[in-house]
Amino acid sequence: MSDSLSKMLPGENIRISTDTYTRPFWEAAKAHKLTVAQCGDCGTFRMPPRPYCPDCQSKKINWPELPGTAKVYSFAVCHKSPFTGEDLLYIPAVLDIDGAPGARLVSNLVGIDPDKVEIGMTVAVDWHPITEGWVLPIFKPQ
Amino acid sequence: MTWEHQDKTAIVGIGATPYYPRGTSEPQTIYEMAGEAIMAACEDAGLNVKQIDGFAYYSGASAGYVDKMDTADFMEMLGIPEITFTAALTSGGGGSAGAAGLATAAIVSGQATYVVTVMALQQSKARLGTVFGQVAPDPINSFLQPSGLVGPGHLMSVLAKRHMHLYGTRREAFAEIVMATRLNAVNRPGAVRRNPLTKEEYFSSPMLADPLCRLDFCLETDGAVAFITTSSERAKDLKQKPVYIHGCAHGGRREWGRAFAWMGMPDEYFASAGNKPIAERLWQQTGLSAKDIDVALLYDHFSPMVLMQLEDYGFCQRGEGGEFVESGAIRYATGSIPVNTHGGQLSEAYIIGMTHVREGVEQMRGVATNQVKGAEFALVTGGPASLPVSGLILRGEK
Numbered sequence: 376m377s378d379s380l381s382k383m384l385p386g387e388n389i390r391i392s393t394d395t396y397t398r399p400f401w402e403a404a405k406a407h408k409l410t411v412a413q414c415g416d417c418g419t420f421r422m423p424p425r426p427y428c429p430d431c432q433s434k435k436i437n438w439p440e441l442p443g444t445a446k447v448y449s450f451a452v453c454h455k456s457p458f459t460g461e462d463l464l465y466i467p468a469v470l471d472i473d474g475a476p477g478a479r480l481v482s483n484l485v486g487i488d489p490d491k492v493e494i495g496m497t498v499a500v501d502w503h504p505i506t507e508g509w510v511l512p513i514f515k516p517q
Numbered sequence: 518m519t520w521e522h523q524d525k526t527a528i529v530g531i532g533a534t535p536y537y538p539r540g541t542s543e544p545q546t547i548y549e550m551a552g553e554a555i556m557a558a559c560e561d562a563g564l565n566v567k568q569i570d571g572f573a574y575y576s577g578a579s580a581g582y583v584d585k586m587d588t589a590d591f592m593e594m595l596g597i598p599e600i601t602f603t604a605a606l607t608s609g610g611g612g613s614a615g616a617a618g619l620a621t622a623a624i625v626s627g628q629a630t631y632v633v634t635v636m637a638l639q640q641s642k643a644r645l646g647t648v649f650g651q652v653a654p655d656p657i658n659s660f661l662q663p664s665g666l667v668g669p670g671h672l673m674s675v676l677a678k679r680h681m682h683l684y685g686t687r688r689e690a691f692a693e694i695v696m697a698t699r700l701n702a703v704n705r706p707g708a709v710r711r712n713p714l715t716k717e718e719y720f721s722s723p724m725l726a727d728p729l730c731r732l733d734f735c736l737e738t739d740g741a742v743a744f745i746t747t748s749s750e751r752a753k754d755l756k757q758k759p760v761y762i763h764g765c766a767h768g769g770r771r772e773w774g775r776a777f778a779w780m781g782m783p784d785e786y787f788a789s790a791g792n793k794p795i796a797e798r799l800w801q802q803t804g805l806s807a808k809d810i811d812v813a814l815l816y817d818h819f820s821p822m823v824l825m826q827l828e829d830y831g832f833c834q835r836g837e838g839g840e841f842v843e844s845g846a847i848r849y850a851t852g853s854i855p856v857n858t859h860g861g862q863l864s865e866a867y868i869i870g871m872t873h874v875r876e877g878v879e880q881m882r883g884v885a886t887n888q889v890k891g892a893e894f895a896l897v898t899g900g901p902a903s904l905p906v907s908g909l910i911l912r913g914e915k
Contacts, residue, residue: 384665391659422781423660429771449682449787451674452727457667467664467726469675469780479781481664489727494682511663 381466388458389505396424411478413437420478443500445470452489520802526621527752527759530745532557536866540641542739551637554741563756571629573620574605575612581638602629610900613870615767615907620746636871637741672777674726677821680788686839692719694820702860710864733820735862742871760881764802767907775903790901792829795908807831811892814873816900817861858887881913
């Protein structure tokens with residue numbers, strides 16, 4: 376019953392913008408690589424990427440390649456497209472990124488029955504084209 | 518360690534327009550409504566509007582995130598001759614209770630005499646429920662908006678879900694908050710929703726962002742509320758019984774930060790209302806604790822945030838909020854701590870926290886619709902949201 380599985384939001388409705396410090400995340404996503412900002416001095420992870428490390432104030436940033444999996448920290452189940460109001464089952468989720476303790480990503484769980492989603496479950500990244508050639512990380516059951 | 522400015526200032530006037538369902542306040546303009554509230558507050562205090570010399574806003578002096586309020590416009594419109602203080606707390610509705618502290622800062626530092634705090638809201642141009650989703654993407658919200666968490670209710674549903682996961686909190690608790698609040702609006706003149714609500718009705722309300730249903734969301738209303746703060750010395754000569762500012766704090770910790778616009782909070786903050794540091798400062802300022810509070814006016818944009826504030830302020834232990842409200846503890850007539858006796862933002866009206874200040878003042882004057890007998894201390898809170906969050910303890914004259 377594919378109707379009962381959560382969907383992607385239509386990519387043609389999703390817009391992002393970038394700056395000096397967030398662009399590497401999105402450029403990596405274009406290449407289907409999941410990364411997050413890590414302090415080049417003390418190793419602390421941070422998201423969204425900002426100019427300074429909140430722990431040591433360093434401006435050195437690493438963009439480590441990560442396993443591409445995450446744990447569901449929390450989620451909601453929504454039934455209406457935020458763009459058109461039409462019926463659309465989608466699941467926004469807050470994710471703890473594997474390999475980057477302390478860094479969270481707010482994304483979507485796609486292709487899963489909402490009743491099967493559990494906090495703590497592992498999900499794997501997938502890639503969803505959006506406007507202007509950008510690619511959005513989304514997550515699927517492993 | 519008593520706060521050195523305790524009871525040095527007082528709220529002496531409060532004024533409001535009628536409350537309107539969203540979009541029905543037209544053809545009035547937003548400045549017209551704000552002016553009506555300011556003049557009603559002056560009239561209530563026994564002041565002439567020309568005596569106002571200070572403005573202490575919150576929410577960056579925005580009027581509901583869509584419109585802007587500006588002191589020079591008010592001066593031009595109302596004929597206020599000179600101002601000596603005009604400032605705003607930053608960010609959004611989190612500062613609603615803390616604006617009284619900003620007014621106090623102006624007064625005790627000798628920068629102003631009669632300070633007005635005002636909020637006006639008219640949602641015909643944009644609904645606050647979708648306002649975050651309508652914002653053009655910036656580099657930071659590009660890490661949030663694409664998920665489809667478009668409104669504050671969507672965002673807070675994720676916090677509620679985590680609370681349910683950690684502590685076994687049930688939707689029955691949210692239902693009780695909504696029903697108890699609604700019951701307080703039944704006899705409240707001017708409240709937008711006055712029909713009593715059953716559990717069956719609550720559970721048949723459509724899910725907007727599971728675990729939150731439509732009835733967990735506050736009302737969408739238009740209107741304006743203003744209050745006037747002055748020194749306790751001056752307050753003695755005015756029309757009303759002074760309502761003293763006994764404690765007031767705004768701010769918060771980085772672990773809460775931008776809160777549900779960030780989602781990076783560690784566990785003890787994620788499933789909270791971010792108000793714990795505020796609570797600790799208020800209790801330190803006043804020597805009081807939750808058990809001394811007679812009535813709690815907790816910012817209720819979404820029902821789970823009432824539950825989490827009850828925990829933050831220590832009315833119950835962390836994680837026990839569900840059980841606490843399900844026991845009937847927050848009911849006006851029969852509970853141990855009456856909450857949102859005016860019907861709150863869930864049932865009376867949503868003017869970004871100002872209706873809670875109004876109710877606090879009415880309770881401390883002893884004239885509230887659902888008066889808590891012998892009430893001496895009221896807690897008023899600002900909205901759990903991006904910092905600052907805030908809290909205010911009002912003291913009535915015995």
